[in-house]
Each structure stands twice: as structure tokens, then as C-alpha cells.
Amino acid sequence: MLKPNMHYAELRxxxxxxxxxxxxxxxxxxxxxxxxxRLGIGDVTRPLCPAVIAALxxxxxxxxxxxxxxxxxxxxxxxxxxxxxxxxxxxxGVALSADEVFVSGGASxxxxxxxxxxxxxxxxxxxxxxxxAYMDASVMAGREVTRLPAGEENGFLPLPDESAxxxxxxxxxxxNPTGAVYDRERLKIWVDYANRRGAVILFDAAxxxxxxxxxxxxxxxxxxxxxxxxIEICSLSKTAGFTGTRLGxxxxxxxxxxxxxxxxxxxxxxRTTKTNGISYILQKxxxxxxxxEGQRQIFDNIRVYRENARxxxxxxxxxxxxxxGGKNAPYVWVKCPAGMDSWSFFDLLLREIGVIxxxxxxxxxxxxxxxxxxxxxxxxxxREAASRLERLLKQYY
Ligand code: PLP
Numbered sequence: 180m181l182k183p184n185m186h187y188a189e190l191r192x193x194x195x196x197x198x199x200x201x202x203x204x205x206x207x208x209x210x211x212x213x214x215x216x217r218l219g220i221g222d223v224t225r226p227l228c229p230a231v232i233a234a235l236x237x238x239x240x241x242x243x244x245x246x247x248x249x250x251x252x253x254x255x256x257x258x259x260x261x262x263x264x265x266x267x268x269x270x271x272g273v274a275l276s277a278d279e280v281f282v283s284g285g286a287s288x289x290x291x292x293x294x295x296x297x298x299x300x301x302x303x304x305x306x307x308x309x310x311x312a313y314m315d316a317s318v319m320a321g322r323e324v325t326r327l328p329a330g331e332e333n334g335f336l337p338l339p340d341e342s343a344x345x346x347x348x349x350x351x352x353x354x355n356p357t358g359a360v361y362d363r364e365r366l367k368i369w370v371d372y373a374n375r376r377g378a379v380i381l382f383d384a385a386x387x388x389x390x391x392x393x394x395x396x397x398x399x400x401x402x403x404x405x406x407x408x409x410i411e412i413c414s415l416s417k418t419a420g421f422t423g424t425r426l427g428x429x430x431x432x433x434x435x436x437x438x439x440x441x442x443x444x445x446x447x448x449x450r451t452t453k454t455n456g457i458s459y460i461l462q463k464x465x466x467x468x469x470x471x472e473g474q475r476q477i478f479d480n481i482r483v484y485r486e487n488a489r490x491x492x493x494x495x496x497x498x499x500x501x502x503x504g505g506k507n508a509p510y511v512w513v514k515c516p517a518g519m520d521s522w523s524f525f526d527l528l529l530r531e532i533g534v535i536x537x538x539x540x541x542x543x544x545x546x547x548x549x550x551x552x553x554x555x556x557x558x559x560x561x562r563e564a565a566s567r568l569e570r571l572l573k574q575y576y
Pocket of ligand 1 (some may be wrong): 221285286287288300310351354355384385413414415416422426427
């Protein structure tokens, strides 16, 4: 009999959002009239920008025309988009060749698929708290997982521990859930560590567009030595509102070689075998993001989320709460008041003021005692939620 991959039986239930959903459902049953303010969402609320919409429409028309119709697209991405992305990096001082850029259907697909490149029994290292998909993908592949605790003592930006035997290192900066961002010096420590050990860093840059501080790196390839130890996974989801449209990209430099195998070349082989490329229409929409007009318009949207972040962080400043994020990141990571655990804090906010956030414990044991607020809601809801938080929490902080 065919044996299934029994590692799936080792997966922890993805209980976080299920448990939140169940709590909200119970509350709404008891209080059908209550208005809820959702600051738990990781999804965007603003629509695609006009430049992207125009490019999508035009591409749809192309597909209806004998002259402009496109059949199968190149598996690794359309040259026009790969070149636009490489130019975007060049503008930041990062030299990439367009054929080191791979167009993807989003960061989630890629974070799961790319680990095909590595031997299954290898040791994965990730922070705690962490984005849950890293953990689940590693467990499915039967990888040994080490968690590096993050906390206030290291600004939720842990550095490598020489005792940890890591082969595959997941780093996310700006971080989900904490909003913490690695600076160049700290990222250099990771790059040197990975090069010394022959490890590979999977650098999740899904939130790079939220970085405002010009001294912080948007890409790991801004760090010397990263071309021989890192893969960067990016997404247009939060950058340009593509969560439902689906588009991302991955950068694998030619110098990334392990045991004589060039990982970029292996990924070309993987994509040409396992995919038939991303739709022409989506790639045209994606290319519009990298035009001058597209960049101006996506930042009009990002500015709205940044303003939400400002409203929330000023509220926590007035309350005297400990928090990080909110600047350079779309999440605010707040310490729960009075030693409260994160699920009790969730219950308090839901019951007393109808505000929903995400308990830190759901991202790992080191997230206990902290709470994630998202800035992707509407400005009206965010302002109302902030004033409710301030009124309620005055007595707790
Ligand atoms: N990586 C991180 C850290 C995320 O928070 C998310 C989505 O919330 C993703 C990846 C997935 O992005 P995508 O929509 O491109 O699959």
C-alpha cells in the first residue's frame, strides 16, 4: 500500500485563526448587535491601484487579439517583468541579473516549494515567535526544527547562536508578527554565520515596502556576502494589494552553490518541470507596479496603512505600553498589560470594546504575553479602535 507522508501527522493544528474565529462567533451569537473592529487581519483592505488595473485590462484585451495573444509564458517569468524587478533592485544599489529573478504566484507558494532544493533531512532554524508557515513546511518535510527565542532583551531580533546546528535559516524582516526590522549590522552577522556554516538563509522580504528609515536594508542582497548564502522571497501582496490577485518573485543569485550544485540552475530545472509559468495577464499587472506611476500609486495606499500605524503607536505611547513595530512595518507588537497572557488580553478586548487582534502565543511560546495589531484595516475602524483601546487600557497600563 502507498504510504502517505507521515510527517503530516506531526503538524500542530493551525489552531490560531480557528480559535480566534470560534471566539468571535460565540461573542456574536451573544451580542448580534455588536460592532467589531478587526485589527487582527493580515489581509489588505485597499484595492489595486489604477496603473495596475489599466495594465490588467489591456492584457485581457491582448489575450483576445490574434496579434497580441500570449500562450504559455516562460516558466521562470516573463522577461519584461524579470527585467523590471532587476531594475527596481538596481535603483537601490543591488546589482542582479534578470535571470536571477523568478516570478512566482506569491510568497506562500514559494516558501513551500523552494525547500525542494534541499535534502529533506536537514536542520531548519527559525525565530520564536515566527510566521507559522515556516514551521509547518519544515515539519511536512520531516526537518528537524530549532527555534531561536526572540524577546525584549534582543528587540525581537535574535542573532545566531553558535551552538545551533542550522542548515536552512528562515529570517523575516520586517517581521510578521513583531514588526521588528534587522539593521545592516545585524543582518551581516547572519550572513557571515550562514557563509561560515554553508547554511542557506531564506529571507522573507514580504513587507520590505513598509520600510521608511533609509538606513535599513530592504533586501538581504544589500549586505556584503549575501549572494553566496541567501535566497530572497518577495511578494506583491502587501506591497501592492495583490493578496487576492497573486504575484511574487524570488531572487536566487548565481553564486549560491552547495556541493557543486548551483541553486539558481536547480530552480530553473524545478520551475520548468513543475510549473508552466504565471499568467501573462497577472505579470502585465505586476510590471505596472514597477513603473513610476505604479510606484507613486502603491505608496499612496501604503501611506494610509502607515497613518493607521501612527494612530496606534501614538495611542500606545500615551498609555506607556511597551511595543515595537508600526514604524517600518505594518504590525504593532504590544506587551499585554499587567502580566496578562495573550488569550486573556484577546478576550478582554473583544468583550469590553469589540476590538480584535492576534494573541502572540499563536506564533510561538516566546510570543506569550504579547499581542499583534495589524494596520491593514480602514482608517475609520483603526481610529475608533484606538480610542476604545485608550479608554479601556488606561486602567491597566
Ligand atoms: N510571508 C509573510 C511573513 C507573510 O506575512 C505572508 C502573508 O501574510 C506571506 C509570506 C505570504 O504572502 P503571499 O500573499 O505572497 O503568499
